[in-house]
Amino acid sequence: MPELPEVETTRRGVAPLLAGRTLERIEVRQRQLRWPVPKAVERLLPGHRLQTVERRGKYLLLRFEPADLIIHLGMSGSLRVLKDPPPASKHDHVDFAFDRATLRLRDPRRFGAVLLGAPRAEAHPLLAHLGVEPLGPDFDGDYLFERAAGRRVAVKSFLMDAKVVVGVGNIYASEALFAAGIRPTRAAGQVARVRYRRLADAVKATLRRAIEVGGTTLRDFSDSAGRPGYFAQSLAVYGRAGELCRACGSRLRDARVGQRATVWCPRCQR
DNA sequence: AAATTCTCCTGAAGGC
DNA sequence: TGCCTTCAGGAGAATT
Numbered sequence: 001m002p003e004l005p006e007v008e009t010t011r012r013g014v015a016p017l018l019a020g021r022t023l024e025r026i027e028v029r030q031r032q033l034r035w036p037v038p039k040a041v042e043r044l045l046p047g048h049r050l051q052t053v054e055r056r057g058k059y060l061l062l063r064f065e066p067a068d069l070i071i072h073l074g075m076s077g078s079l080r081v082l083k084d085p086p087p088a089s090k091h092d093h094v095d096f097a098f099d100r101a102t103l104r105l106r107d108p109r110r111f112g113a114v115l116l117g118a119p120r121a122e123a124h125p126l127l128a129h130l131g132v133e134p135l136g137p138d139f140d141g142d143y144l145f146e147r148a149a150g151r152r153v154a155v156k157s158f159l160m161d162a163k164v165v166v167g168v169g170n171i172y173a174s175e176a177l178f179a180a181g182i183r184p185t186r187a188a189g190q191v192a193r194v195r196y197r198r199l200a201d202a203v204k205a206t207l208r209r210a211i212e213v214g215g216t217t218l219r220d221f222s223d224s225a226g227r228p229g230y231f232a233q234s235l236a237v238y239g240r241a242g243e244l245c246r247a248c249g250s251r252l253r254d255a256r257v258g259q260r261a262t263v264w265c266p267r268c269q270r
Numbered sequence: 271a272a273a274t275t276c277t278c279c280t281g282a283a284g285g286c
Numbered sequence: 287t288g289c290c291t292t293c294a295g296g297a298g299a300a301t302t
Contacts (some may be wrong), residue, residue, distance in 0.1 A: 001296080034298085109280050111297085128296095153272075170294095261293090
């Protein structure tokens with residue numbers, strides 16, 4: 001599923017191909033995504049040039065002069081740039097036809113979103129109160145420690161709270177907590193400052209490494225091949241419940257934490 | 271205010 | 287082989 005690294009990979013794939021191009025028309029085949037695709041998208045954007053493609057958390061922001069196009073990939077969304085788009089298949093919900101290529105949104109589960117930020121995405125209610133960027137300068141252990149003060153929610157849920165820090169989904173939260181030696185179920189307010197420093201470093205390292213690996217999907221970005229299961233081979237705990245810890249050999253435990261599948265090593269993580 | 275539960279959707283996986 | 291059930295999951299909304 002698209003996490004921050006895959007969204008960033010998508011951004012890096014789309015930007016050089018489409019920035020500066022003119023959006024000629026939009027075809028919405030399925031308007032009912034997470035929220036209905038606003039008609040204003042089709043009304044305001046065609047005829048305008050795409051200025052930049054940016055990212056805020058897991059939201060992609062396509063900046064046009066009149067307004068920003070906001071795209072979220074949800075769980076199963078993907079974007080492709082197609083020079084010569086084949087006929088749309090069942091889950092190809094929206095096409096953005098630019099002068100040289102078409103940006104096509106595919107999203108089988110329809111948890112994704114296409115929205116309009118008018119005039120700018122930052123003002124949109126969904127983005128206005130987001131937490132800090134995990135790879136930005138404001139995210140560090142001290143920040144986490146201060147935000148966690150008094151919180152009794154599990155540290156994993158805390159780390160996945162977009163009002164705290166954006167873009168850390170289930171996979172990376174699980175992996176970063178393992179790397180930092182912190183048990184996911186521990187109350188957020190019961191984690192020491194020094195351990196939050198390790199956690200913040202682990203989040204950054206994990207995301208950066210995944211973005212690097214995600215770069216391999218860049219190369220075949222505009223062809224129609226499915227994307228590879230990047231990063232999967234280097235996962236220490238996610239999806240490995242019942243298997244043995246690669247660090248100490250203990251059997252990995254699992255439970256649901258905040259409605260999310262969670263795996264940890266009972267020996268390495270306290 | 272904070273924490274928990276519910277909700278959207280479809281494909282994959284498991285059970286029989 | 288096939289049908290039915292369960293589950294996964296991002297994250298806002300609703301509820302406690």
